[in-house]
Amino acid sequence: MTDTDKIFLTQALTEARHGFDQGGVPVGAVMVRSGQIVARGRNKRVQENDPVMHGETDCLRNAGLMEDYNDTEMYTTLSPCMMCTGAILHFGIKRVVIGENINFPGNIELLLDFGVKVALADDPACKNLMAQFIRKYPELWFEDIAGRSHT
Amino acid sequence: MTDTDKIFLTQALTEARHGFDQGGVPVGAVMVRSGQIVARGRNKRVQENDPVMHGETDCLRNAGLMEDYNDTEMYTTLSPCMMCTGAILHFGIKRVVIGENINFPGNIELLLDFGVKVALADDPACKNLMAQFIRKYPELWFEDIAGRSHT
Numbered sequence: 246m247t248d249t250d251k252i253f254l255t256q257a258l259t260e261a262r263h264g265f266d267q268g269g270v271p272v273g274a275v276m277v278r279s280g281q282i283v284a285r286g287r288n289k290r291v292q293e294n295d296p297v298m299h300g301e302t303d304c305l306r307n308a309g310l311m312e313d314y315n316d317t318e319m320y321t322t323l324s325p326c327m328m329c330t331g332a333i334l335h336f337g338i339k340r341v342v343i344g345e346n347i348n349f350p351g352n353i354e355l356l357l358d359f360g361v362k363v364a365l366a367d368d369p370a371c372k373n374l375m376a377q378f379i380r381k382y383p384e385l386w387f388e389d390i391a392g393r394s395h396t
Numbered sequence: 397m398t399d400t401d402k403i404f405l406t407q408a409l410t411e412a413r414h415g416f417d418q419g420g421v422p423v424g425a426v427m428v429r430s431g432q433i434v435a436r437g438r439n440k441r442v443q444e445n446d447p448v449m450h451g452e453t454d455c456l457r458n459a460g461l462m463e464d465y466n467d468t469e470m471y472t473t474l475s476p477c478m479m480c481t482g483a484i485l486h487f488g489i490k491r492v493v494i495g496e497n498i499n500f501p502g503n504i505e506l507l508l509d510f511g512v513k514v515a516l517a518d519d520p521a522c523k524n525l526m527a528q529f530i531r532k533y534p535e536l537w538f539e540d541i542a543g544r545s546h547t
Contacts, residue, residue, distance in 0.1 A: 305448050
């Protein structure tokens with residue numbers, strides 16, 4: 246975790262907070278290339294009735310069609326679920342910076358197994374926002390991630 | 397592969413053919429529950445400029461918000477990429493029927509490792525449609541799947 250990482254993770258957290266304010270699952274993400282944010286995303290299960298739009302997949306969608314993902318990094322507030330892990334691997338994102346893995350373990354080991362660099366921030370603000378949401382909307386949390394077959 | 401499987405796989409192929417006619421990557425999918433199609437999808441990289449919408453993810457999106465995926469089956473014309481494999485695992489789809497894995501190997505072993513039932517049709521019509529597309533649009537095929545880091 247560098248100071249630059251903290252800046253981009255804060256941007257992902259901003260996306261998550263917007264999601265929370267919209268009544269959505271508060272997971273946010275930004276994709277970075279050459280020190281610049283190229284796309285932002287947030288979980289839109291509630292906002293768009295779309296179970297496939299998690300923070301990372303929404304971010305990849307918003308990045309549009311890219312020839313390659315060389316030198317791209319994904320910043321996400323929560324350790325990625327199996328779908329988003331698969332997406333990160335499929336597109337060949339080189340490095341993932343994760344806000345926290347306490348509220349949801351995600352698939353850090355699988356990312357590492359496939360050679361993705363991972364930095365885990367264990368960020369109090371990310372943890373607090375997610376915990377607040379889980380307390381407030383346990384059913385929504387269960388449907389979106391917690392109750393799915395594989396983390 | 398049962399006779400019923402062949403009927404549903406033909407429906408997935410119909411989605412793929414529609415995609416081909418639209419100039420898109422011709423991969424189609426249907427999701428089945430209790431012997432009924434509950435959602436249809438096709439790769440929409442070209443049609444919606446969306447790299448995340450493969451046949452399976454589009455199908456999951458079109459299925460909308462479901463409490464659970466018990467007894468669901470996914471029929472797809474092509475062996476699933478890592479993103480779609482992750483999605484199948486995340487949502488807990490119980491069985492996947494795959495049209496072919498010749499034009500793209502996909503991740504059948506990973507699905508099996510996680511306890512998903514897999515049936516491989518090795519269907520000539522699925523293979524021919526995909527091969528026709530790859531010959532016609534090799535760059536598009538490379539960008540969508542073939543050139544990605546992990547199959």
